[in-house]
Amino acid sequence: MTFHYPNGKKYTPNITKANKNRSSFPAITHGKRGMTLEEDINESNKYYRATNQAIIHKKPTPIQVVSVDYPQRSSAKITEAYFKQPSTTDYNGIYRGKYIDFEAKETKNKTSIPLNNFHTHQVEHMQAVHEHGGISFLIVRFSTLQRTYLYDVTHFVPWFFQHQRKSIPLKAIESEGYLIPESYAPRLHYLQVVEDVYFHQ
Amino acid sequence: MTFHYPNGKKYTPNITKANKNRSSFPAITHGKRGMTLEEDINESNKYYRATNQAIIHKKPTPIQVVSVDYPQRSSAKITEAYFKQPSTTDYNGIYRGKYIDFEAKETKNKTSIPLNNFHTHQVEHMQAVHEHGGISFLIVRFSTLQRTYLYDVTHFVPWFFQHQRKSIPLKAIESEGYLIPESYAPRLHYLQVVEDVYFHQ
Numbered sequence: 001m002t003f004h005y006p007n008g009k010k011y012t013p014n015i016t017k018a019n020k021n022r023s024s025f026p027a028i029t030h031g032k033r034g035m036t037l038e039e040d041i042n043e044s045n046k047y048y049r050a051t052n053q054a055i056i057h058k059k060p061t062p063i064q065v066v067s068v069d070y071p072q073r074s075s076a077k078i079t080e081a082y083f084k085q086p087s088t089t090d091y092n093g094i095y096r097g098k099y100i101d102f103e104a105k106e107t108k109n110k111t112s113i114p115l116n117n118f119h120t121h122q123v124e125h126m127q128a129v130h131e132h133g134g135i136s137f138l139i140v141r142f143s144t145l146q147r148t149y150l151y152d153v154t155h156f157v158p159w160f161f162q163h164q165r166k167s168i169p170l171k172a173i174e175s176e177g178y179l180i181p182e183s184y185a186p187r188l189h190y191l192q193v194v195e196d197v198y199f200h201q
Numbered sequence: 202m203t204f205h206y207p208n209g210k211k212y213t214p215n216i217t218k219a220n221k222n223r224s225s226f227p228a229i230t231h232g233k234r235g236m237t238l239e240e241d242i243n244e245s246n247k248y249y250r251a252t253n254q255a256i257i258h259k260k261p262t263p264i265q266v267v268s269v270d271y272p273q274r275s276s277a278k279i280t281e282a283y284f285k286q287p288s289t290t291d292y293n294g295i296y297r298g299k300y301i302d303f304e305a306k307e308t309k310n311k312t313s314i315p316l317n318n319f320h321t322h323q324v325e326h327m328q329a330v331h332e333h334g335g336i337s338f339l340i341v342r343f344s345t346l347q348r349t350y351l352y353d354v355t356h357f358v359p360w361f362f363q364h365q366r367k368s369i370p371l372k373a374i375e376s377e378g379y380l381i382p383e384s385y386a387p388r389l390h391y392l393q394v395v396e397d398v399y400f401h402q
Contacts, residue, residue: 078283078284080280083277099300
């Protein structure tokens with residue numbers, strides 16, 4: 001299962017106009033490919049599950065429910081609720097028997113990813129997962145550059161807790177992280193990087 | 202790490218009236234201890250995290266947000282939303298390097314747990330986790346009997362997909378499952394059973 005990194009060359013999938021217009025392709029909102037990082041990861045996870053490679057899901061957004069109406073016996077309508085700050089990461093699951101746990105962020109910035117995208121609880125959670133023998137990392141997309149990286153928790157944590165910086169420079173992520181290959185399916189083949197980095201080194 | 206099952210004797214915490222009325226103590230709704238299964242598991246998970254034994258969280262309830270108001274710049278108020286059916290289980294995380302994934306249900310029934318408490322997607326998810334090398338099980342509480350069991354996915358799945366039954370008899374859970382010891386902290390020591398069943402057999 002060796003893999004050749006594209007050395008900056010990106011595979012451009014041959015999407016026909018018909019495909020582009022399929023209802024499963026939402027409107028273009030971010031970058032040239034038209035998909036947010038979350039959409040790309042969700043589609044990739046679907047592909048991984050369908051091909052039985054991994055069981056990884058996005059966790060639901062935590063919401064504090066305050067009021068619920070019951071207009072019909074069988075249905076409940078929430079009429080007042082608030083978004084809560086997540087205490088863990090957005091994604092977790094299992095790959096080749098190992099616990100996988102990661103957070104995904106994208107930035108339009110071209111030279112760094114601001115650290116105020118992350119919360120202390122999230123970073124502490126990732127560190128704890130690592131200490132318990134799990135695989136934990138960031139997926140960082142520089143959407144303007146159209147590049148997405150996997151960045152291991154052991155590199156990430158010092159930026160958050162020790163360095164006196166407000167952002168992680170792209171240069172650090174380029175040198176310590178791994179470019180994630182993109183294709184038609186899976187859109188973002190981050191498990192290929194996980195395979196290379198955590199299972200073959 | 203041996204553990205002595207309480208042989209039916211339950212520890213009753215000394216909850217004063219003041220404590221009972223604290224806002225963090227919800228009204229008594231289930232059993233003599235006054236805690237729902239979910240509360241017991243959440244407290245146990247907090248204890249496991251605080252003592253660095255495991256990193257296990259309840260996933261947020263999936264909610265479909267329809268309308269959001271922004272009364273202030275910084276706050277978002279959800280004014281219309283609906284509960285969605287979960288596609289996975291309620292709890293997952295890592296224990297001793299292994300992926301843990303489980304669903305918890307309680308019933309007032311004294312002789313069986315109805316299978317309509319579970320959804321096909323959940324059971325398929327548990328089966329898939331098992332096939333990928335993770336540890337997956339049910340935690341079933343018979344609240345009237347004040348007994349809580351761990352029941353492995355390999356016993357559970359046939360009841361759901363193969364047997365022509367609408368419930369799993371308590372007798373089956375008694376003989377194939379494991380009684381979970383209860384104490385003050387952790388309230389529900391299910392990881393002790395996990396340790397015995399999955400790491401020492």
